[in-house]
Amino acid sequence: MSHTQDGSELLTGPGAGGLLGAAVGNSGGVLHSWQLDHVDHRPGRSTKALYRTQVSWPELDGPQAPAREELFGASAHIGEQEKDLYVAEQTLVMTDGDIDVRVWRYPHDPWLPMLPRVCYPDIVGRTLAELGVHLGPDPSAPIAIDVVSYRPGRRAVLRAAQGGAAVFLKVMQPHRSGEIVDRHHRLLAAGVPVPEVMAHHEGLVVLRELPGRPLSRAVIDEGVDACRGEDLVALLDRLPASMYSVPLRPPWTDSVDFYAGIVASSVPALGPRLDALVREIREGLGSLEQRMDMRPHDVVHGDFYEAQVFVEDGRVVGLLDIDTVGPGRRADDLACLLAHLSVLADYGNAGRIDRAMQERVETAISTWHRTFSERVDPTELALRSAGVVLSLATGPHRQQETAWEAATEAIVRVAEEWVARARRAEAATRERLAQAQAQSQAPLTGQRPVAPATELTPGDDSPTQERRIDQIVQG
Known part of the structure; x- marks a missing residue:
C-alpha cells in the first residue's frame, strides 16, 4: 500500500478501490463502483473516510440480483493505537507493516456500537420500546428513519418518526453519553430551551423534538x-x-x-x-x-x-x-x-x-x-x-x-x-x-460623577463577572 504519513492519499486516491474490493470480497460480495463521500483528515495523525458503493451479494440475493448502494467506512492511522474501539468483529483490518486500515460496512461502525440498533426501521422500534419510548399511538405503524448526519467513528444523528410524532437519536461513543445527558438536565433546570432527554443508553441519547x-x-x-x-x-x-x-x-x-x-x-x-x-x-x-x-x-x-x-x-x-x-x-x-x-x-x-x-x-x-x-x-x-x-x-x-x-x-x-x-x-x-484620552486631559470642571446605584446580587446565576459589571454600568 502506497501512502502518506496519515493515510490520506491512500483513502482518498484510486488505491481506496482495492481496499474496498478486498473488504467486500471478504464478506462474499462484489464491488461494482465506489465514490468518496466524506473524509476526516488529521494531518500527520489519521484519516477516516466514507464511501458510497454499488455492491452485489450473490450468495445473499442470488447471482442475477442487481447491485445495491452500500456505505463503507475506512480508518487509517500510523503509530498510535486506535482509541475507544468498541466493536471490531465486523471490520476488516489490512496492513503493510507501517499503516493499518480498518474497513467496515455501515452501520457497523466500530466506535459507535449503538448505531446498528437505531438505523433500521424494523429494529429501532424495539430499541425505543426497550428504553420505554413510544412514538405514535399505534406501535405497529411503520417508523421512518432519516439520517441527519454521520461522521465515521465520531457520531451520528438520526430522526425517527411514526405518525405525527418524532424523536432524535444521537449516537456517540459510549463513554460520552452520560456527560451529554447530565448537561441536558442541568441546562433544562436553568431554563435553557434544550431538547428533553426521553431516554438514554450507553452511546445513545433519545431527544424530544424541539418546536419551531x-x-x-x-x-x-x-x-x-x-x-x-x-x-x-x-x-x-x-x-x-x-x-x-x-x-x-x-x-x-x-x-x-x-x-x-x-x-x-x-x-x-x-x-x-x-x-x-x-x-x-x-x-x-x-x-x-x-x-x-x-x-x-x-x-x-x-x-x-x-x-x-x-x-x-x-x-x-x-x-x-x-x-x-x-x-x-x-x-x-x-x-x-x-x-x-x-x-x-x-x-x-x-x-x-x-x-x-x-x-x-x-x-x-x-x-x-x-x-x-x-x-x-x-x-x-x-x-x-x-x-x-x-x-x-x-x-x-x-x-x-x-x-x-x-x-x-x-x-x-x-x-x-x-x-x-x-x-x-x-x-x-x-x-x-x-x-477619549484627549478629552480626559481637558481642564476639570470640579463636578463629581454620579456613582451607579445598582448593587451586586449575591448568588446570582449570571455566568461572568464581566456581565455583572455590565449590569452595574447599565443600572
Missing part, C-alpha cells in the same frame, strides 16, 4: 425577521454559571494553524494566503491583550450557529447540540454564528442560493453584527469570525462537494474579508480611545 424550525431555514426565508439579535445574545446569557466548572474547550481561533494545515494539504496553492491569515489572526488577538482582558469569563455554547438555534414566530425557542457548553468568551459564540452565516451568504456568488436569499442573509448578518458589536469588542468579533470561517474551509474537501477546490478558495476569501473588517474595527477603536 432551524434558524438556518428561517434566515433564508425571512432574513432578519427570523429573530432579533438581542434574543440570540439573551439565549446565550441564559447558560448557567454552574457550567463554568466543566473543562475548557479551546476556541476555534486557537486551532487556526491546524485548520490551515488541513486546507493547505488539500489545496496547496492556497498556502501563502493561509499563512497570512493565520499570522493576522494570531497577531490581531495578541494585540488585543494589550488593551483588554482576554481570559474566558463567560459560559459559552461552543458551536453556536444557525442550525443549532430553533425559532418560531420571530422568537428563539430552542437550542441544540450542547456537548461543548463550558467556559469561554461570548465573542466566540457570536463570531461562530456570523462566520457560518457569511459562508452561507457567499453561496449566492456561486449560484448555490438565489439572489433574494443571499440579500436576506446579508441583511441579517449586518443587523446582528451591529447588535453583537455592542456586546463584545468588534475587533475580537471579526478576528474570531475569521478563525471560524477558516475552520469551515476544511468542509468542501471533507464532504467531497462538487468543485470543492473552488468552494474552498471562496471560503478562504470570506475569512480574508473578516480579517480586513477586523483591521477597520481596530483602527476605529484606536481613534475613539485617542479622542
Whole structure:
C-alpha cells in the first residue's frame, strides 16, 4: 500500500478501490463502483473516510440480483493505537507493516456500537420500546428513519418518526453519553430551551423534538425577521454559571494553524494566503491583550450557529447540540454564528442560493453584527469570525462537494474579508480611545460623577463577572 504519513492519499486516491474490493470480497460480495463521500483528515495523525458503493451479494440475493448502494467506512492511522474501539468483529483490518486500515460496512461502525440498533426501521422500534419510548399511538405503524448526519467513528444523528410524532437519536461513543445527558438536565433546570432527554443508553441519547424550525431555514426565508439579535445574545446569557466548572474547550481561533494545515494539504496553492491569515489572526488577538482582558469569563455554547438555534414566530425557542457548553468568551459564540452565516451568504456568488436569499442573509448578518458589536469588542468579533470561517474551509474537501477546490478558495476569501473588517474595527477603536484620552486631559470642571446605584446580587446565576459589571454600568 502506497501512502502518506496519515493515510490520506491512500483513502482518498484510486488505491481506496482495492481496499474496498478486498473488504467486500471478504464478506462474499462484489464491488461494482465506489465514490468518496466524506473524509476526516488529521494531518500527520489519521484519516477516516466514507464511501458510497454499488455492491452485489450473490450468495445473499442470488447471482442475477442487481447491485445495491452500500456505505463503507475506512480508518487509517500510523503509530498510535486506535482509541475507544468498541466493536471490531465486523471490520476488516489490512496492513503493510507501517499503516493499518480498518474497513467496515455501515452501520457497523466500530466506535459507535449503538448505531446498528437505531438505523433500521424494523429494529429501532424495539430499541425505543426497550428504553420505554413510544412514538405514535399505534406501535405497529411503520417508523421512518432519516439520517441527519454521520461522521465515521465520531457520531451520528438520526430522526425517527411514526405518525405525527418524532424523536432524535444521537449516537456517540459510549463513554460520552452520560456527560451529554447530565448537561441536558442541568441546562433544562436553568431554563435553557434544550431538547428533553426521553431516554438514554450507553452511546445513545433519545431527544424530544424541539418546536419551531432551524434558524438556518428561517434566515433564508425571512432574513432578519427570523429573530432579533438581542434574543440570540439573551439565549446565550441564559447558560448557567454552574457550567463554568466543566473543562475548557479551546476556541476555534486557537486551532487556526491546524485548520490551515488541513486546507493547505488539500489545496496547496492556497498556502501563502493561509499563512497570512493565520499570522493576522494570531497577531490581531495578541494585540488585543494589550488593551483588554482576554481570559474566558463567560459560559459559552461552543458551536453556536444557525442550525443549532430553533425559532418560531420571530422568537428563539430552542437550542441544540450542547456537548461543548463550558467556559469561554461570548465573542466566540457570536463570531461562530456570523462566520457560518457569511459562508452561507457567499453561496449566492456561486449560484448555490438565489439572489433574494443571499440579500436576506446579508441583511441579517449586518443587523446582528451591529447588535453583537455592542456586546463584545468588534475587533475580537471579526478576528474570531475569521478563525471560524477558516475552520469551515476544511468542509468542501471533507464532504467531497462538487468543485470543492473552488468552494474552498471562496471560503478562504470570506475569512480574508473578516480579517480586513477586523483591521477597520481596530483602527476605529484606536481613534475613539485617542479622542477619549484627549478629552480626559481637558481642564476639570470640579463636578463629581454620579456613582451607579445598582448593587451586586449575591448568588446570582449570571455566568461572568464581566456581565455583572455590565449590569452595574447599565443600572
